[in-house]
Amino acid sequence: xxxxxxxxxxxxxxxxxxxxxxxxxxxxxxxxxxxxxxxxxxxxxxxxxxxxxxxxxxxxxxxxxxxxxxxxxxxxxxxxxxxxxxxxxxxxxxxxxxxxxxxxxxxxxxxxxxxxxxxxxxxxxxxxxxxxxxxxxxxxxxxxxxxxxxxxxxxxxxxxxxxxxxxxxxxxxxxxxxxxxxxxxxxxxxxxxxxxxxxxxxxxxxxxxxxxxxxxxxxxxxxxxxxxxxxxxxxxxxxxxxxxxxxxxxxxxxxxxxxxxxxxxxxxxxxxxxxxxxxxxxxxxxxxxxxxxxxxxxxxxxxxxxxxxxxxxxxxxxxxxxxxxxxxxxxxxxxxxxxxxxxxxxxxxxxxxxxxxxxxxxxxxxxxxxxxxxxxxxxxxxxxxxxxxxxxxxxxxxxxxxxxxxxxxxxxxxxxxxxxxxxxx
Numbered sequence: 001x002x003x004x005x006x007x008x009x010x011x012x013x014x015x016x017x018x019x020x021x022x023x024x025x026x027x028x029x030x031x032x033x034x035x036x037x038x039x040x041x042x043x044x045x046x047x048x049x050x051x052x053x054x055x056x057x058x059x060x061x062x063x064x065x066x067x068x069x070x071x072x073x074x075x076x077x078x079x080x081x082x083x084x085x086x087x088x089x090x091x092x093x094x095x096x097x098x099x100x101x102x103x104x105x106x107x108x109x110x111x112x113x114x115x116x117x118x119x120x121x122x123x124x125x126x127x128x129x130x131x132x133x134x135x136x137x138x139x140x141x142x143x144x145x146x147x148x149x150x151x152x153x154x155x156x157x158x159x160x161x162x163x164x165x166x167x168x169x170x171x172x173x174x175x176x177x178x179x180x181x182x183x184x185x186x187x188x189x190x191x192x193x194x195x196x197x198x199x200x201x202x203x204x205x206x207x208x209x210x211x212x213x214x215x216x217x218x219x220x221x222x223x224x225x226x227x228x229x230x231x232x233x234x235x236x237x238x239x240x241x242x243x244x245x246x247x248x249x250x251x252x253x254x255x256x257x258x259x260x261x262x263x264x265x266x267x268x269x270x271x272x273x274x275x276x277x278x279x280x281x282x283x284x285x286x287x288x289x290x291x292x293x294x295x296x297x298x299x300x301x302x303x304x305x306x307x308x309x310x311x312x313x314x315x316x317x318x319x320x321x322x323x324x325x326x327x328x329x330x331x332x333x334x335x336x337x338x339x340x341x342x343x344x345x346x347x348x349x350x351x352x353x354x355x356x357x358x359x360x361x362x363x364x365x366x367x368x369x370x371x372x373x374x375x376x377x378x379x380x381x382x383x384x385x386x387x388x389x390x391x392x393x394x395x396x397x398x399x400x401x402x403x404x405x406x407x408x409x410x411x412x413x414x415x416x417x418x419x420x421x422x423x424x425x
Contacts, residue, residue, distance in 0.1 A: 011084060011095060018053030026076060027092050027099060034103040035089055037077050043069045109148055116144060116153045123160045125167065130213040138209065152202060159206040161190040162197070166211075166235040182238045199228065211235050215321065216352055216388050233324040244277035246326040247317040249301050250310060252288035254336075259283050270309030272301060277325035280332075287333040289314035291425060293366060294330070296320065296344040296353065299412050304422055313425030318344070321353060327360070334361050341366035343418075346373045347408035351390035351399060358394055367414055367421070370397040376414055382407035 014023065025041040033039075043050055046069045051062055054069045057079045062069060077088035084091060092099060117139060125131040138144050138156075147153050165186060187197040197204045208221045211231050222228050229239045238244060252267040253260035259279050266273040267288075275285070292314045295301060301317040318326050330340060342363035344350030357363040385408050392398040402408075411418070 011091065013083070014080070014091065014095065016049065016053075017047065018049035018051075021050065022053060022071065022076070023092060023095070026073065026088060027096065029073065030089065030092070031100045031102050034101050035099065037073045037088065040070045040072050041076075042071070109145070112148045112153055113139070113144055116148065116156045120156055120160050123164060125160070125163060130216075131163070131210065134210040134213045137213075138206070143206075147202070155203050155206060158191050158196070158203055159210065162186060162203070162207050163210055165190055166237055167214075181236060182241070183232065186237055199225070208232075216348060216390060230321055230323065234321050236324065236327075238277065238324050241277040241281060241324075244323045244325040245274045246323055246329050247298060247301060247319060248273050248275060248329070249305055249315040249317075250289070250312055251292070251314050251316065251329075254286045254288050255283070257283040257285075260285060264288075267314075268310060270305055270312070272305050275325060275329060277323070277328060280325055280328045285329065285332065286336045287314065287329070287338060289333075290337060291339050291341070292316055292330070292333055293422060293425065294318060294340055294342040294357070294363065295411060295418070296350060297411055300415060300418055303415055304419060307419060308422060312419075312422040315422060318353065321349075322357075330361055340364065343368050343411060345408065345410050346376065346398075346402065347410075348385055348387045348390040348402075350411075351392050351402075355391065355393055365394045367417060368392070368398065369395045370401045372414070373398055373401060373409060376409045377405060377407060379413055382409055384408065 013019070021043055022041070025043065029039070029041050030036070043054070044067070046054070046066065048064070051064065051066065051069065054071055055062055057071060058075050073088065080091045081087045086094065089099065117135065120126075120135055123131070144153075144156065147155055165181070183197045184194040187203075188194045190196075191203070195201075197207065205221065208228060208231055211234060212221050215231065215234050222231060226243075229243055232239045233244055248263075248266075249272050250267045250270060251263055251273070253263040259275070260283070263273060263275075263285070265271075279285075294316045296318050298317050298319055301315055304312045304315055316326065316330065322330075330338075334340060340357070340361055340363040342354055342357040342361075343366040344353045346368075354363075354365055354368055358365065382405075385402065385406055389403060390399065392402075
């Protein structure tokens with residue numbers, strides 16, 4: 001029978017039991033080497049049919065007791081060409097589709113990775129440590145490779161555009177001040193898709209990982225909704241203007257709105273009160289107090305409400321990283337002439353929060369000196385400092401002595417002193 005006649009029979013012989021594993025091994029080897037017909041392939045624990053097939057292909061006898069069969073690829077290629085007029089590569093293609101060229105795929109993948117990183121490194125943010133650390137991490141942990149393989153490499157450029165807008169390095173979005181951007185508006189302006197930053201999208205995850213580096217959390221993106229919302233708000237993006245809140249005590253208000261009336265009533269009775277960003281944006285509020293104290297932990301505000309009631313100073317609690325509502329309220333207060341006295345925990349996050357308040361609002365650190373830290377440190381046990389180091393520009397010695405001790409001190413330890421300050425104020 002001629003080669004053409006064999007081919008017309010649809011490769012009946014090579015569809016048999018003795019050929020299945022042989023051709024699978026050949027395809028795997030050829031795809032790995034880019035189609036090179038060098039070297040051998042092997043079968044371990046061959047069946048009788050496989051033993052006979054290999055004898056036929058190589059022309060060399062193999063005993064029934066053989067444990068492993070080895071077949072040169074060139075012998076297999078020659079046998080198939082003689083039988084069907086098609087060599088090994090063409091035969092495999094006709095039987096099971098074209099072979100993959102994995103070396104070429106890897107080279108192409110690496111090229112796309114490098115192109116994506118080169119584009120990202122051309123951003124105006126490239127000189128900032130958190131941005132470079134974010135790019136290094138997603139390149140090292142497989143995130144970028146997965147994006148490339150899925151055809152989603154352009155998402156990295158989209159993430160960079162979002163970050164440039166949030167950090168004030170991109171073109172201003174008409175109608176929205178930098179630092180107060182609803183997520184759908186930010187998403188539409190940077191990607192053309194209002195839903196590109198909804199929870200769970202790859203773009204949202206990329207941007208939040210960068211923002212986590214920016215806040216000094218080593219790319220630890222919160223899993224809970226509140227934590228992710230706070231991370232967005234740390235960069236001025238608003239996920240939900242009703243969920244963004246600020247806790248206050250004795251913050252009276254100037255104005256004739258329902259919310260101003262609520263604030264005055266709460267201040268008259270020394271009752272803690274929560275304001276939402278939606279309220280602050282709908283009815284602008286000017287706090288009546290000219291001096292406002294700011295703490296980080298609700299326990300401080302709760303103690304002030306319980307012990308001082310309406311006799312204490314105006315107090316705002318950030319509850320960790322300040323929310324967009326918090327920044328909105330305090331920003332309006334400063335513009336109206338208020339003076340802020342700001343403190344946070346003696347940990348690295350607290351240093352970053354305070355430094356940002358000083359830079360953003362012109363706040364005055366409150367009990368946030370090296371002497372305050374040293375005095376509080378000896379009053380009890382402390383937890384180790386965590387996260388990347390942070391500076392204390394208002395008192396460089398504070399960051400230095402904290403790093404030397406390696407211990408964090410929560411502001412609740414200073415509670416008697418803080419309440420005394422609030423009483424005198």
